[in-house]
Amino acid sequence: MAGGLRESVLVQLTLLAVACALYWSTLGQTFSDVGSAHSPMFFPRIILVLWIGLSCIALVNALREPTDTERPHSLIRLGVLVGAVVVYSNVITTYGFFLSSAVLAAVALPLFGIRQPLVVLAYAVIVPGSLVGLFNHMLGMPLPTSPFTYLF
Amino acid sequence: MLSHLPDAVGLLISLEGTLVLVLGTVLGIILGAMPGIGSTVAVAIVLPFTLTMGQSAAILLLLAVYAGSVYGGSISAILINTPGTPQSAATCLDGYPMAKRGEAGLALGWATVASVIGGLVSAVVLVFAAPQLAAFALNFGPIETFALILLGLTCIVSVSTGSVVNGLLAGMIGIFLSTVGGDPIIGEFRFTFETWQLYSGFNLLAVVIGVFALSEVFMRASAKPSPVSELVDFRGVVLPKWEAWKGRLRNLTKSVLIGNVIGVLPGTGAATAAFISYAEGKRSSPNKDNFGKGEPDGIVSSEAANNAVTGGALVPTMALGIPGDAITAVMLATLTLHGITPGPRLVDDNPTLIAAIFLGFFVINLLLLPLGLLLSRVAAPILRMREAYMMTAIVLLCAVGIYFVRGNPFDLLVMGAAGVVGFVLRRHGVPMAPLVIGMVLGPTLEITLRQGLILKDGNFFAFFESPIALGLTLVALVALLLPLIRAGLATRRVA
Secondary structure, three states: OHHHHHHHHHHHHHHHHHHHHHHHHHHOOOOOOOOOOOOOOHHHHHHHHHHHHHHHHHHHHHHHOOOOOOOOOOHHHHHHHHHHHHHHHHHHHHHOHHHHHHHHHHHHHHHOOOOOHHHHHHHHHHHHHHHHHHHHHHOOOOOOOOOOOOOO | OHHHHHHHHHHHHOHHHHHHHHHHHHHHHHHHHOOOOHHHHHHHHHHHHHHHOOHHHHHHHHHHHHHHHHHHHHHHHHHHOOOOOHHHHHHHHHHHHHHHHHHHHHHHHHHHHHHHHHHHHHHHHHHHHHHHHHHHHOOOOHHHHHHHHHHHHOHHHHHOOOOHHHHHHHHHHHHHHHHOEEOOOOOOEEOOOOOHHHOOOOOHHHHHHHHHHHHHHHHHHHOOOOOOOOOOOOOOOOOOOHHHHOOOHHHHHHHHHHHHHHHHOOOOHHHHHHHHHHHHHHHHOOOHHHOOOOOHHHHHHHHHHHHHHHHHHHHHHHHHOOOOOHHHHHHHHHHHHOOOOOOOOHHHHOHHHHHHHHHHHHHHHHHHHHHHHHHHHHHHHHOOOOHHHHHHHHHHHHHHHHHHHHOOHHHHHHHHHHHHHHHHHHHOOOOOHHHHHHHHHHHHHHHHHHHHHHHOOOOHHHHHHOHHHHHHHHHHHHHHHHHHHHHHHHHHHHO
């Protein structure tokens, strides 16, 4: 419970801090301003004020009524998967769709409980390979290729 | 619109049109049958692939996936007691007990026929109601449109599962995200922080796919691995005989009506319709004592209502440009991406396209019958597929889809970030549907508010001189405050 409380308060505090920082960022800006509704910051400021207000209420709620957030079954499993997906979304255009996807599949499948190396290897090669074959070579809608070969 | 019917038929019977209708329905049924994917994720996965298609094919593909997935959810609900979509949760109550006593085929038969009838009637409602509503909305200027969008935004309250405050907060975050990039009136850049990739704002699809599909993968990874469900004995769909319908037609009619009415109301959704209809069926059916023990009326109530919502939900989406839920918000985004502006002028400006969409929606619901009969047997073994394969494939398909939108590596980063943020927020009860609704409605809300203020010399109260705007704002206020008052009263009663 205490962990859940700390986590939900932290999330609400982060949302509040982000909203405040964004509002603060609007104050120093100068635009070719010709009236309130013409100002590019007129509407975002209204929304940010509402965001800050709602964040405050949500923060008070989180402090008063601690939510029993279920802890992840395995933090390591989740952390590795999130990391892998974030890195994956960064490297697709550099190393190509096939190589990046094969590595991601090889990491993700064991995390989800597939332990047979042959199955992992087959999936990691066949699924991304089929997608590359379909899009790059049949439909003519090329996915990013690696720096090593134009084929994948 | 009738004069454009021949052209619309031409679009539908073309190779692309036919393929899209059949493949979309097949894909929808299979994706809908997979527990955890659901209609929104199914539509989100398919969406980027529509960008290379023509306008009508793209919209029809999404409609087919949408209608197919709502029906597909009943397959897993009946065979493994796990609803493929939230809309089918009520179907489990009687579908699975029927399946356990060896009548899985018949249970699916009831679900198939009820779904088809519900969907067909909702297609008729869509055809007649959407143009009427659009014709009325043609009188709207920026002030009335602002009030209308405000009313549309109140559906955030009803789609907010858990805390209303968190739902509204997500809505504000969504509206804020829509303001990043060029200002719609004077063109200056906002919140770009010298990052040129942000000049055109956040890609809506990258955010939608991130917060729905990718965050779902993380949610599954954070939960205990689920064992593969055991299938009950199933040898294909058995359609109920005509005599078996005796005494059930009243329940069917009522369920279809409930689905249509609830579908038209923004923010209520198919799951609500299914449960309200189930409750009404249980109250009024002559077989009410058998509800929960494998009563066909229970399946009919749930399935007829949830499929009847599909057409109803498209009425405000098409006619007013207001999405009723996350799925119709994604549909709205697709229309915009294809250069179509949903709203009052949609029918007048694109008569052939609209005729094709309406006709296509009718055909999709007809296709549910043969394809449902055929695919139930195919979908059943898929239900035993391990989560690992499905989740990994979803990540790969999300990346493929997003890359095809603009070929922009930055969109992939946005998708990854949206997935992580979506996961963290969902874990703490912040729903994602309001965020998407806010992002879709945000730009229109901003431009109509600012245009209205410029027209009225900055006097906001002059907005209420328009009776339509006043009426819509009052309805919006009631819609916003009613759940809050109810929640407050409930808390006081508990205390």
